Amino acid sequence: MKNGESKYAYTKTTAWEQFTAPQLKHAMAFAEGYKTFLNEAKTEREAVHLIAQAAKRAKKTYVVTREKTAAVFTPGKTPIRNGLRIVIAHLDSPRLDLKQVPLYQDSDSHLALFETHYYGGIKKFHWVVIPLALHGVIVKKDGTTIPLRLGEDPSDPVFSVPDLLPHLSHEVQDTKKIDEAIKAESLDIVIGSIPARGDFKEKIKAALLEKLHTMYGISEQDFLSAELEAVPVFQARDVGFDRSLVGGYGQDDRISVYAALQAVCDVRNPTHAAITLFVDKEEIGSEGNTSAQTPGLLRSVIKQLDPKADVDDVLTNSQVISADVQSAVTPNYTDVFELKNAAVLGSGVVMSKFTGHGGKYSANDASAEYVAQIRALLDHEKIPWQTGELGKVDKGGGGTVAKYFSRLGMEVIDLGAPVLSMHSPYEVTSKVDLYSAYLAYQAFLKR
Numbered sequence: 365m366k367n368g369e370s371k372y373a374y375t376k377t378t379a380w381e382q383f384t385a386p387q388l389k390h391a392m393a394f395a396e397g398y399k400t401f402l403n404e405a406k407t408e409r410e411a412v413h414l415i416a417q418a419a420k421r422a423k424k425t426y427v428v429t430r431e432k433t434a435a436v437f438t439p440g441k442t443p444i445r446n447g448l449r450i451v452i453a454h455l456d457s458p459r460l461d462l463k464q465v466p467l468y469q470d471s472d473s474h475l476a477l478f479e480t481h482y483y484g485g486i487k488k489f490h491w492v493v494i495p496l497a498l499h500g501v502i503v504k505k506d507g508t509t510i511p512l513r514l515g516e517d518p519s520d521p522v523f524s525v526p527d528l529l530p531h532l533s534h535e536v537q538d539t540k541k542i543d544e545a546i547k548a549e550s551l552d553i554v555i556g557s558i559p560a561r562g563d564f565k566e567k568i569k570a571a572l573l574e575k576l577h578t579m580y581g582i583s584e585q586d587f588l589s590a591e592l593e594a595v596p597v598f599q600a601r602d603v604g605f606d607r608s609l610v611g612g613y614g615q616d617d618r619i620s621v622y623a624a625l626q627a628v629c630d631v632r633n634p635t636h637a638a639i640t641l642f643v644d645k646e647e648i649g650s651e652g653n654t655s656a657q658t659p660g661l662l663r664s665v666i667k668q669l670d671p672k673a674d675v676d677d678v679l680t681n682s683q684v685i686s687a688d689v690q691s692a693v694t695p696n697y698t699d700v701f702e703l704k705n706a707a708v709l710g711s712g713v714v715m716s717k718f719t720g721h722g723g724k725y726s727a728n729d730a731s732a733e734y735v736a737q738i739r740a741l742l743d744h745e746k747i748p749w750q751t752g753e754l755g756k757v758d759k760g761g762g763g764t765v766a767k768y769f770s771r772l773g774m775e776v777i778d779l780g781a782p783v784l785s786m787h788s789p790y791e792v793t794s795k796v797d798l799y800s801a802y803l804a805y806q807a808f809l810k811r
């Protein structure tokens with residue numbers, strides 16, 4: 365009997381208590397590389413670039429498609445018809461995308477702004493009055509790509525969505541519902557204020573077009589074929605006196621991306637072929653040719669591993685971890701969580717048997733047999749883990765890429781770190797959960 369509990373009872377302990385002292389030291393060191401990754405990979409394209417670099421360094425084979433998805437893999441000891449071990453994570457995060465005709469002058473306020481269209485599930489009030497950086501590409505008609513990354517260097521200018529002062533916001537904001545107080549169409553970014561000298565209808569806009577032409581060689585029409593994303597400037601930092609946590613933008617799902625990438629780079633002589641897939645567009649429903657719904661990336665990996673393999677056989681025998689984050693119990697809002705089944709920061713990687721909403725609708729629901737296998741693996745390797753569910757039943761819900769892989773006949777389970785303030789510009793995770801995720805993905809890929 366321990367703490368008055370039956371020896372047959374399931375009790376949860378934190379990863380801080382489960383890890384040995386040397387493991388805790390590793391976990392803290394592991395988070396240093398992670399913070400650098402978060403600061404350097406604020407968009408899916410930037411993440412793909414870093415993934416390719418890491419794969420090259422580790423001498424692993426990799427594939428990149430359309431600059432937005434990547435696979436890193438290593439062959440196993442058994443033929444691939446016996447199945448693959450796949451960890452899949454997503455590279456995209458909520459943000460403000462620029463519209464196609466973004467630039468305008470607001471003559472009432474004497475400012476020039478960019479129009480935005482938010483991407484993914486955001487709470488709009490999170491995105492006003494914070495410093496933003498612009499990342500992305502402008503592709504000219506002749507195919508030339510102009511990369512842009514402005515606002516990250518301390519000497520760079522930054523951008524910001526203005527908000528109304530409290531003295532005047534009573535009627536238009538304070539008395540409204542919180543998700544109606546800030547309108548999507550008012551999430552425009554201030555980009556300049558100096559008027560051009562000369563006979564122009566809109567002088568600030570004219571001056572900015574001139575400036576953009578000097579800086580990037582572009583004209584207004586080039587925005588039509590650009591992908592520019594406004595992301596928080598915040599650098600990833602330790603959170604808390606004890607430095608146990610990491611605060612930063614885009615941790616959903618780059619905490620899984622980083623853990624999976626390190627895992628596949630470190631895995632040696634796996635039994636089955638070990639594959640990590642990194643996909644885009646999860647935050648907008650996994651639609652499009654760079655999303656988890658496109659089988660091209662996985663098929664090209666299978667072809668490279670064995671051109672003669674029967675793809676259907678390979679898939680049916682494969683096992684997948686959908687490496688995506690889970691919500692962590694949030695102080696002051698514990699009412700929306702069913703605490704026995706909710707994940708907390710610091711208790712290890714979270715296994716979610718199912719996702720979805722309202723009666724497991726639109727979910728992958730992993731089989732008890734597969735859950736048992738993964739449970740046995742994690743316990744055998746002494747990796748801290750916990751179970752998780754996204755809030756109380758019927759309080760909300762959400763999905764991951766798991767269902768797109770399970771429908772191909774593979775065993776799939778969700779396993780990822782818990783995140784506090786998920787989908788906000790400054791998400792918070794625990795260093796021991798990151799390290800647990802890394803160990804879990806590595807143990808899985810090695811089988």
Ligand SMILES: [Zn+2]
Pocket residue numbers: 454616617646688689
């Ligand atoms: Zn996610």
